[in-house]
Amino acid sequence: xxxxxxxxxxxxxxxxxxxxxxxxxxxxxxxxxxxxxxxxxxxxxxxxxxxxxxxxxxxxxxxxxxxxxxxxxxxxxxxxxxxxxxxxxxxxxxxxxxxxxxxxxxxxxxxxxxxxxxxxxxxxxxxxxxxxxxxxxxxxxxxxxxxxxxxxxxxxxxxxxxxxxxxxxxxxxxxxxxxxxxxxxxxxxxxxxxxxxxxxxxxxxxxxxxxxxxxxxxxxxxxxxxxxxxxxxxxxxxxxxxxxxxxxxxxxxxxxxxxxxxxxxxxxxxxxxxxxxxxxxxxxxxxxxxxxxxxxxxxxxxxxxxxxxxxxxxxxxxxxxxxxxxxxxxxxxx
Amino acid sequence: xxxxxxxxxxxxxxxxxxxxxxxxxxxxxxxxxxxxxxxxxxxxxxxxxxxxxxxxxxxxxxxxxxxxxxxxxxxxxxxxxxxxxxxxxxxxxxxxxxxxxxxxxxxxxxxxxxxxxxxxxxxxxxxxxxxxxxxxxxxxxxxxxxxxxxxxxxxxxxxxxxxxxxxxxxxxxxxxxxxxxxxxxxxxxxxxxxxxxxxxxxxxxxxxxxxxxxxxxxxxxxxxxxxxxxxxxxxxxxxxxxxxxxxxxxxxxxxxxxxxxxxxxxxxxxxxxxxxxxxxxxxxxxxxxxxxxxxxxxxxxxxxxxxxxxxxxxxxxxxxxxxxxxxxxxxxxxxxxxxxxxxxxxxxxxxxxxxxxxxxxxxxxxxxxxxxxxxxxxxxxxxxxxxxxxxxxxxxxxxxxxxxxxxxxxxxxxxxxxxxxxxxxxxxxxxxxxxxxxxxxxxxxxxxxxxxxxxxxxxxxxxxxxxxxxxxxxxxxxxxxxxxxxxxxxxxxxxxxxxxxxxxxxxxxxxxxxxxxxxxxxxxxxxxx
Numbered sequence: 001x002x003x004x005x006x007x008x009x010x011x012x013x014x015x016x017x018x019x020x021x022x023x024x025x026x027x028x029x030x031x032x033x034x035x036x037x038x039x040x041x042x043x044x045x046x047x048x049x050x051x052x053x054x055x056x057x058x059x060x061x062x063x064x065x066x067x068x069x070x071x072x073x074x075x076x077x078x079x080x081x082x083x084x085x086x087x088x089x090x091x092x093x094x095x096x097x098x099x100x101x102x103x104x105x106x107x108x109x110x111x112x113x114x115x116x117x118x119x120x121x122x123x124x125x126x127x128x129x130x131x132x133x134x135x136x137x138x139x140x141x142x143x144x145x146x147x148x149x150x151x152x153x154x155x156x157x158x159x160x161x162x163x164x165x166x167x168x169x170x171x172x173x174x175x176x177x178x179x180x181x182x183x184x185x186x187x188x189x190x191x192x193x194x195x196x197x198x199x200x201x202x203x204x205x206x207x208x209x210x211x212x213x214x215x216x217x218x219x220x221x222x223x224x225x226x227x228x229x230x231x232x233x234x235x236x237x238x239x240x241x242x243x244x245x246x247x248x249x250x251x252x253x254x255x256x257x258x259x260x261x262x263x264x265x266x267x268x269x270x271x272x273x274x275x276x277x278x279x280x281x282x283x284x285x286x287x288x289x290x291x292x293x294x295x296x297x298x299x300x301x302x303x304x305x306x307x308x309x310x311x312x313x314x315x316x317x318x319x320x321x322x323x324x325x326x327x328x329x330x331x332x333x334x
Numbered sequence: 335x336x337x338x339x340x341x342x343x344x345x346x347x348x349x350x351x352x353x354x355x356x357x358x359x360x361x362x363x364x365x366x367x368x369x370x371x372x373x374x375x376x377x378x379x380x381x382x383x384x385x386x387x388x389x390x391x392x393x394x395x396x397x398x399x400x401x402x403x404x405x406x407x408x409x410x411x412x413x414x415x416x417x418x419x420x421x422x423x424x425x426x427x428x429x430x431x432x433x434x435x436x437x438x439x440x441x442x443x444x445x446x447x448x449x450x451x452x453x454x455x456x457x458x459x460x461x462x463x464x465x466x467x468x469x470x471x472x473x474x475x476x477x478x479x480x481x482x483x484x485x486x487x488x489x490x491x492x493x494x495x496x497x498x499x500x501x502x503x504x505x506x507x508x509x510x511x512x513x514x515x516x517x518x519x520x521x522x523x524x525x526x527x528x529x530x531x532x533x534x535x536x537x538x539x540x541x542x543x544x545x546x547x548x549x550x551x552x553x554x555x556x557x558x559x560x561x562x563x564x565x566x567x568x569x570x571x572x573x574x575x576x577x578x579x580x581x582x583x584x585x586x587x588x589x590x591x592x593x594x595x596x597x598x599x600x601x602x603x604x605x606x607x608x609x610x611x612x613x614x615x616x617x618x619x620x621x622x623x624x625x626x627x628x629x630x631x632x633x634x635x636x637x638x639x640x641x642x643x644x645x646x647x648x649x650x651x652x653x654x655x656x657x658x659x660x661x662x663x664x665x666x667x668x669x670x671x672x673x674x675x676x677x678x679x680x681x682x683x684x685x686x687x688x689x690x691x692x693x694x695x696x697x698x699x700x701x702x703x704x705x706x707x708x709x710x711x712x713x714x715x716x717x718x719x720x721x722x723x724x725x726x727x728x729x730x731x732x733x734x735x736x737x738x739x740x741x742x743x744x745x746x747x748x749x750x751x752x753x754x755x756x757x758x759x760x761x762x763x764x765x766x767x768x769x770x771x772x773x774x775x776x777x778x779x780x781x782x783x784x785x786x787x788x789x790x791x792x793x794x795x796x797x798x799x800x801x802x803x804x805x806x807x808x809x810x811x812x813x814x815x816x817x818x819x820x821x822x823x824x825x826x827x828x829x830x831x832x833x834x835x836x837x838x839x840x841x842x843x844x845x846x847x848x849x850x851x852x853x854x855x856x857x858x859x860x861x862x863x
Contacts, residue, residue: 036744036751040377041762042474042775043751043785052468084369085466094549150580158584165585171361171552171572174545283576285550293366298744 023307034298079301088305097180099286106210118221141215265321357569363591372533390513390538399848401767417499431543449517471511505766541858567861593840622714622761625787641691660832673815700733706758714761788827
């Protein structure tokens with residue numbers, strides 16, 4: 001187990017270096033000049049432009065810039081945003097809990113619905129339920145998030161008026177951030193109704209973001225379950241006369257879960273990518289919107305720092321998934 | 335579950351209405367987060383909406399909804415005969431905001447004016463480098479070149495000495511970068527070791543004061559009870575930050591906000607039909623143009639430029655691109671601006687005459703050129719790419735083959751500034767309502783290697799602009815600018831396209847909103863019924 005852990009961790013180091021290199025060079029390969037963008041149509045005179053470039057350190061050779069950047073990163077300093085002039089880490093820490101809250105909700109929704117649906121579809125293979133749920137999941141999987149999100153808003157918020165259109169909580173409530181997780185903070189505050197408001201704001205974005213993972217999980221569970229249900233040991237278990245629910249839950253599900261857990265782990269990347277769109281549409285104050293804006297404004301430090309932090313997060317979660325995997329199936333960790 | 339959410343929304347709606355009975359709260363669905371709260375550090379309209387236009391005052395201001403300069407923190411001012419000395423007499427009894435961090439011990443006075451300008455001007459000022467320390471508007475308006483000295487005569491008199499006469503100076507003083515900060519607060523924060531708070535938790539004299547800001551979510555203000563011009567009609571002002579225009583529209587419909595900026599052009603017709611929505615519109619202080627690079631052959635020849643101006647069908651562009659939300663432009667300044675020369679006749683759309691003129695200039699078979707189209711939507715041009723295609727088709731009819739070129743926005747600005755183009759689409763939104771802010775910035779010889787994308791330096795025209803800077807007599811200046819517009823039309827450095835309209839959809843409950851000609855959003859004076 002220890003060796004398994006060490007191999008996994010040692011793989012993280014080159015990946016980390018790769019990510020810093022990619023996030024550093026990609027944004028610089030794309031044409032664009034953050035200083036010109038700040039100045040707009042008015043423009044700057046060349047001397048002022050040069051002075052600002054020097055101030056931001058953009059006048060140095062690329063390799064040297066990268067070296068400086070790596071040194072900073074190793075000291076835990078991700079730099080200062082070109083646009084807002086605040087430290088990248090501070091901005092990340094204020095915005096990230098919102099993304100986590102949304103992502104956790106979305107993935108919980110996906111797992112809680114996707115797993116049972118996939119399981120049931122496998123057990124009742126060929127039934128109406130199987131066909132309709134798999135058909136729906138295909139639709140869900142193919143739905144562009146921004147379009148789906150707008151449909152949800154139009155239907156539930158504008159036509160039915162059940163849910164709020166966007167934001168994280170009604171603007172009438174002011175919740176002092178304690179944990180940064182609004183559901184918890186709103187419970188801690190004395191404002192009555194704040195929790196409900198926060199929860200109702202979370203529903204639509206979580207559905208929009210959770211739809212694709214839900215579809216993937218449901219389909220994966222179904223196919224994995226089908227495979228397992230045909231295995232010899234299941235037949236043996238059934239032949240022994242065990243109750244059929246016991247066969248399905250205890251014997252089949254645990255083995256069927258192995259590929260499903262991998263898929264759930266892989267969905268983390270998908271979730272963060274989807275969060276960028278979802279957050280922009282629902283005006284959800286998380287890192288997605290922050291990154292989109294930093295691309296538009298060529299805010300190098302924010303983009304580098306943000307990508308690096310998210311990539312680290314994805315790596316850590318995948319490491320966690322690998323370990324979990326080992327727990328479910330001890331053969332793998334040997 | 336469903337019932338719970340229904341109730342919560344219902345509860346929200348009830349609170350929104352019940353809240354209005356006790357404290358009037360105006361919710362504005364703004365388009366983005368501000369870059370920060372010190373207006374002198376930034377350049378975007380979004381930032382000014384959230385900072386200077388809500389929380390700060392300048393020595394002079396613009397009358398709401400107009401470009402008229404009116405007294406602000408200065409009650410009156412005098413300009414010396416040579417136009418180089420401006421004496422401001424400051425208003426007495428103006429209170430700064432009282433916040434968590436700061437309780438002002440004195441009223442606004444000359445020290446605050448000195449602090450606000452010296453911080454931007456003097457590289458050795460203790461707060462100059464604070465928060466990144468780049469003051470692009472101050473520099474962009476040429477203040478370092480212009481200012482000779484700023485002097486405090488007594489607590490309520492400040493003198494600005496200029497190096498040369500500059501008629502637009504008083505209008506500059508009404509701009510956002512000239513907002514007045516509290517010197518006492520700055521001193522206190524520096525002493526406490528938290529100088530950055532000056533910019534993060536701002537203290538101004540304006541009609542609203544900041545209560546709380548959460549990036550990308552919400553900005554909360556409350557009315558300043560001691561505002562010198564009288565407390566605002568609303569008690570609380572909330573910016574609910576909503577970047578997507580369709581979502582802003584949905585929020586307006588669902589009653590989650592009262593007023594929103596920048597509707598999708600495609601939604602406007604539907605909004606106008608909606609009985610719950612009141613739609614205001616006004617011509618913006620802007621111009622969209624196609625600049626001919628007058629330093630590149632054959633566009634060096636005025637006949638060629640004139641010919642091309644006659645080849646493009648302006649009316650068709652305004653119908654198809656602005657969807658009716660634009661007015662054809664014939665001058666480089668918008669019709670709402672003083673000194674607009676309405677006597678000028680626009681070049682007619684006349685392909686036959688265009689071909690004849692091209693032949694006369696030695697291009698009977700036309701020529702090849704490039705046409706740059708910017709990659710982004712701007713207030714003065716909703717769809718440059720599509721516009722370029724229409725122009726390309728029109729130009730082809732007179733034998734001119736135009737190749738459309740585009741780059742990422744920052745790159746586009748840089749390359750057109752360097753004069754890499756033969757013709758480029760661009761535009762401008764005014765800063766201070768002075769014609770100088772259009773003509774000098776965009777068409778003077780001094781700008782011909784910068785913002786003057788036509789790279790057009792024509793002395794008779796330039797002389798008029800320079801003369802107009804030297805006198806503060808509006809009648810005299812109007813004459814000069816009118817003349818300048820005549821020369822502009824004769825020399826045709828641009829194909830002037832349109833002045834676009836600004837639309838503001840709002841709830842029927844909003845009263846007394848006025849559209850700001852500068853494209854800003856001002857909520858002092860607005861009420862809810």
